[in-house]
Amino acid sequence: MGHSAGAHLSALVGSDPQYLRGAGLGFDDLSGVIPIDGAAYDVPAQMSEGAKIMNDTYVQAFGTDPARQKALSPYWHAQGPNAPAFLILHVDREDGKRQSEALASALRKGGSKVQLNAFEGKGMQGHAEINRKLGDLTYPATPVVDAWLKEVFGR
Numbered sequence: 001m002g003h004s005a006g007a008h009l010s011a012l013v014g015s016d017p018q019y020l021r022g023a024g025l026g027f028d029d030l031s032g033v034i035p036i037d038g039a040a041y042d043v044p045a046q047m048s049e050g051a052k053i054m055n056d057t058y059v060q061a062f063g064t065d066p067a068r069q070k071a072l073s074p075y076w077h078a079q080g081p082n083a084p085a086f087l088i089l090h091v092d093r094e095d096g097k098r099q100s101e102a103l104a105s106a107l108r109k110g111g112s113k114v115q116l117n118a119f120e121g122k123g124m125q126g127h128a129e130i131n132r133k134l135g136d137l138t139y140p141a142t143p144v145v146d147a148w149l150k151e152v153f154g155r
Contacts, residue, residue: 003131007038011074014083032085032152037127039095041103042075075103080110087148088116091126117144
């Protein structure tokens with residue numbers, strides 16, 4: 001589970017086996033992955049379509065080589081194998097919505113069970129709010145996550 005850049009990292013661990021393998025694990029050791037309001041699941045697409053204000057940040061993180069950008073993109077590993085289940089959450093933020101929907105579609109095609117949920121909250125304020133409020137029982141995303149965890153873990 002991770003938010004923003006952490007969403008990217010959790011989705012990458014759940015879609016590219018090299019990271020689990022490096023820890024002596026495999027996808028069968030994961031029950032599921034919860035990426036929360038990420039915007040760079042497909043790095044090359046985000047760098048060309050996303051807000052230009054973030055471009056320098058993305059270049060620092062992912063470089064300018066398209067092959068490296070794809071290698072670091074959960075979207076480009078989603079053809080499978082992957083973690084067995086994903087709960088992808090996002091708020092009303094154009095790039096987060098676009099990237100979450102694309103990742104969900106690619107993971108489904110790759111054979112993973114995917115639940116995609118959108119929540120109120122606009123732009124960067126909503127992006128910060130889902131991070132701060134998740135876990136608060138009055139926040140709409142909390143019961144969704146709790147129900148998903150119960151389903152995945154069978155408790």
